[in-house]
Amino acid sequence: MADKKQQLVLSIIDFLNQSIDDGTVKQDDREGLEVAIQCIGEAFGVDPSDDKQRERLSIKPAKLQTIFDVFLKTRSKVGPSSAPTTPSAPSTEDKAKAEKLKQTGNTRMTAKKYDEAIDAYTKAIALDSTNPVYYSNRAAAYASKGDHASAILDSEKAIEVDPTFVKAYSRLGNAHYTLGDYKAAASAFKKGVELDPTNANLKSGLQNATDRIPSEDDDDDGPPPLVPEGDIPMSNVSSNARGDAGAGGLGGMADIFRNMGGAGGMPDLAGLMNNPMMMQMAQQMMANGGMERLMSNPNVANMMNRMQSGGTTPSMEEIMADPELRNIASQFGTGR
Incomplete structure (x- = not known):
């Protein structure tokens, strides 16, 4: 309890x-x-x-202002005397129009035009408020532009519409995690795991959030969670780039990119270390300096940013187009 009060005090001091x-x-x-x-x-x-002490008490990347914004938006949404209402069933025509708007939003997301994507999803919701995907996709768009408070509200709305919609729990958990509310994040991930016990992203998110819940005996911060896959299409991903076990160099490279898509752009080390093939690749890269070159490669940064914004996993052709990545991939393939 003392730590919570001190966290609040530090946040107030930082704000002042x-x-x-x-x-x-x-x-x-x-x-x-x-x-x-x-x-x-x-x-x-x-x-x-x-x-x-600052490392132990800091709520970064969240700020006092962002947490207060979540409270205000939630209070405004709930209202003093609001009662749950059952949305009217959309017509077949409205559903078709809403789906087209969703596709437009997905296209805008891929192009990193987040405000336009939000506008498209909002119009889809106006036509069909019974589809949780529209809220979930809009939550992803809000998160991509850094508005995690709005992402929380849309994730909660998606869950309200369909309590069994698993991806909404992923969105909700990641938004809370990014704002530093690890207990709320763990709660969201846990509910998602209960619905889908085989979902690796939810399980990883739950573990990472749980590890970062402050305790008197453990002040260490765990690694950030994997960003769950969204409803945005992951097109143009060849089978060789999916990183299946035993696929070799290029498939392994694609696996690395997927596992590097953690919150805030940092690698998900837990995901890497739990995969024997990835562990072997990491050891090879560290031995020959490949890891350092990989992390400093601007093309790698661009690929990671694109994936976090709802874009595609790097294809074999894209990896091969970069001389440095092609060289690292060839080393994996030959076992050097």
């Missing part, structure tokens, strides 16, 4: 310091606010200059 730095607070008021910040920190035993 940011308000001083960005000019929100007038020059004449800065000195008084700085004194207040010092008094608040001393009263709760929080020292923002203590790196170790």
Whole structure:
């Protein structure tokens, strides 16, 4: 309980310091606010200059403002006296129009035109509010542009429409995880796993979220979870690029890209280490300097960013087009 209070205090202190730095607070008021910040920190035993304490208490990448935004949007959505309503059944014509709008939204997502994608999904929802996919896809679009508070609301709405829609729990878990609410993330992933016990992404997300829930005995942060696959089409992925066991160099490279798609763009080390083939490849890369070259390759960064935004997994042709990736892949194939 003490840690939770200190987390809140640190978040308040960071917000106040940011308000001083960005000019929100007038020059004449800065000195008084700085004194207040010092008094608040001393009263709760929080020292923002203590790196170790900051690492333990920080809620990054979430901020106090983003958490408050979630509260305001949720309160606005629920309202003081709102009652659940049953949406009217859409006509066959409206359903067809909504599906076309969904496809338009998916295309805009692939092109990283997130606002246009959101607009298309919103129009689809207006025509057919009984389809959880539209809310889930819009949640993915919001998350891609960094609006995780809205992603939470849409994920919850998708679950409200269809409590068995598994991908909504993935969306919800990732949004909470990104905002630093690991308990809420673990809860969402757990419900998803209960519905789909074989879903590796949900199980990985649950494990990673659970590992990062603060405790008095464990202050270490675990790795971020895998980003669940969305409803956005993953087209142009050849069978050789899917990384099936024993596929060799190029298939293994595609597997690496999929496993590197963790939250915030960081590699999902747990996913890599749990796969014997991936472990062997990683050891080879570390031995010959391939890992360092891979992480510094701008084409790799572009591929990862594209995948996180709902794009495709790199195809064999795309990997082969890059000399560095082609060289690394050939080493996997020959077992060097």
